[in-house]
Ligand SMILES: CC(=O)N[C@H]1[C@@H](OP(=O)(O)OP(=O)(O)OC[C@H]2O[C@@H](n3ccc(=O)[nH]c3=O)[C@H](O)[C@@H]2O)O[C@H](CO)[C@@H](O)[C@@H]1O[C@H](C)C(=O)N[C@@H](C)C(=O)N[C@H](CCC(=O)O)C(=O)O
C-alpha cells in the first residue's frame with residue numbers, strides 16, 4: 001500500500017524521500033522483519049523506538065516515522081543514513097497517534113462495518129463486555145470481543161497481553177471480525193490505552209463508563225489520579241452515545257465538557273450525580289435513565305440476582321431480569337448491557353436469556369461444591385473489587401466466608417493495603433498467598449499485606465479473633481488448604497487470578513491453572529464441579 005494512503009489522516013512533514021512509496025506492512029518493533037515496511041518509532045516506558053531507527057534502515061525498511069522533538073543529532077544521523085539508502089523519513093507530532101491512523105487505513109477502516117461499543121471504568125469492563133457479547137450473540141448480532149480475557153475474532157479466541165492492545169492489533173482484530181461476519185464489536189478501553197493512543201481516531205457508537213476508583217497510579221501507569229480521570233474521559237470525545245454510571249462520584253469530572261449524548265444508569269436509592277453536576281455541581285435525586293430496583297439475591301446452582309429495570313423506550317413498564325452473577329455491583333454491570341442492547345434493537349427475552357447464563361470466566365465464577373460449601377473464583381485484585389465481591393457473597397449468609405488472595409508485584413503498592421483492609425472487614429478467615437510477584441520478592445508483598453492486617457488487629461481489637469489469617473506463599477498449596485477447610489455452609493473465594501492461566505515471576509509466566517487445581521481438590525474430597533467453567537464466555 002502507498003505510504004501516502006496510510007498517512008491520509010496524519011499531519012506530517014518530510015525529512016527525506018517521498019511518500020509515494022509502496023510499503024508491505026506497518027512495524028513498530030525492530031525485532032520483527034522490517035524489510036520493505038514502514039517502521040514507526042514509539043516511545044515506551046522502557047525503550048524508545050527512535051533508538052532502533054538506524055538499525056531498521058540497515059535492514060532495509062522502506063520508510064521511518066519519527067516524532068517531533070526527537071534528539072537532533074540522532075535525527076541528522078537518521079536523515080543521512082536514509083538518504084544513502086534512498087528511504088523515506090517522515091516526522092509527525094505524535095507517533096502513537098500516527099500509528100493509530102495508519103493502522104486504520106492499512107486495515108481498511110473495519111470499524112465502519114460494525115457497531116463498536118467501548119467500555120471503560122476501573123472495574124467491571126470485562127464483565128460488561130462479556131455480558132454484552134452474550135446478549136448480542138443471542139439477539140442475532142454476531143459480536144467480536146477485545147479485552148482482558150482475550151480477543152474473539154468471530155471465529156476463534158486469541159490470547160492477548162494487554163486489555164486493549166496496541167492500535168495496530170486493535171485494527172487487525174477488528175478487520176478479522178468484520179471479515180468473519182461480526183456485526184458488532186465490544187471492546188474494553190483502558191485508560192492506558194487512551195493515553196497511549198491505542199484507539200486513536202476510532203469512532204465508537206456507544207461508550208460505557210462503569211465506575212471510577214483510585215487505581216493504576218504508579219510507574220508505567222498514570223502519574224496521578226487527575227491524569228487517570230483525564231484519560232478515562234477521552235473516550236467520551238470519540239463516541240456518539242455515552243452510557244454512564246450516574247451514581248459514581250467521579251463521573252462528572254471524567255465527563256467534563258464531553259461531546260457525546262449522555263444517558264445514565266443506576267440503582268434505586270443511589271443518588272444520581274448527573275446531569276445536574278455538569279450544571280451546578282449539586283447532587284440531584286432524580287431517577288436514572290436506566291434504573292435497576294427491587295434487588296433480590298438468589299442461589300440457582302450458584303449466586304445470582306433478580307431485579308427490575310425501567311428505562312426502555314418502547315415501554316413504561318419495569319422488566320424483570322435474572323442475572324447469574326451476585327451483588328449490586330453486578331446489577332450496575334448489567335444495566336449498561338441492557339441499555340446498549342435495547343438501543344441496538346435486541347428484544348427483552350433475548351436480553352434476559354443472555355444475562356441468565358452470566359458466566360464470564362473467572363468473574364465470581366462458581367467452580368463447585370464440596371462438603372456442603374461452595375468454591376468461587378474471582379478476579380478481584382484491588383480493594384474495591386475484593387470488597388464488592390465479599391460483600392455480595394456475605395449477603396447469602398455463609399456460615400463462614402473464607403478468602404484467599406495475594407497482590408501483584410510491580411503494581412501499585414496501595415493495592416496491598418486496600419486488599420488487606422477489604423479482607424479484614426469483609427471476610428471471616430483469610431489465606432494470604434502469592435499472585436504474580438513479577439520482579440518483587442513474594443515474601444515482601446506478603447509482608448506488606450500482613451503488616452496491614454496486624455495493624456488493623458491492633459486498631460480494631462474486637463473485629464477479629466487471633467489466628468484469623470494464615471500465610472501460605474505457594475498458591476497451589478494455598479488452594480489445597482482452602483478446599484480442605486470447607487465446612488457446610490461455607491463460601492470460599494479464591495481471589496485475584498480469575499481467568500489467568502499463569503503465575504508471573506522474574507519476567508517469566510509459568511503455567512498455573514487455578515480452575516484445574518481447585519477442581520482436582522474438590523474431586524479429591526468427593527465434591528462436584530460445575531460444568532463449562534473453562535469457557536471464556538458462556539455463550
Ligand atoms: C507500560 C506500558 O503500557 N507498556 C506497554 C508498551 O510497552 P513498553 O512501554 O514496555 O514498550 P518499550 O519496551 O518501552 O518499547 C517502546 C517501543 O520500542 C520498541 N522496541 C523496543 C525494544 C527493541 O529492541 N526494539 C523496539 O523497536 C517497542 O516495540 C515499542 O514500540 O507498549 C506495549 C505494546 O503496546 C504494551 O504491550 C505494553 O503494555 C504492558 C505489557 C503493560 O503491562 N501495560 C499495562 C500498564 C497496561 O497497558 N494495562 C492496561 C489495562 C490495565 C487494566 O485495566 O487492568 C491494558 O490495556 O493492558
Ligand SMILES: Nc1ncnc2c1ncn2[C@@H]1O[C@H](COP(=O)(O)OP(=O)(O)OP(=O)(O)O)[C@@H](O)[C@H]1O
Pocket residue numbers: 121122123124125126127128148163188210211329330332333362363364378379380381384385386388389498
Ligand atoms: N462494577 C463493579 N464494581 C466493583 N467491583 C467490580 C465491578 N465489576 C467487577 N468487579 C470486581 O472486579 C473484578 C474484575 O472485574 P472485571 O474483570 O469485569 O473488571 P475490569 O474493569 O475488566 O478489571 P481490570 O481492569 O482489572 O482487568 C471482578 O472479579 C470483581 O471482583
Ligand SMILES: N[C@H](CCC[C@H](N)C(=O)O)C(=O)O
Pocket residue numbers: 381407408409411435436496497500
Ligand atoms: N490488569 C491487571 C491484572 C492484575 C491481575 C492480578 N492477578 C495481578 O497480577 O495483580 C494488572 O495488570 O494490574
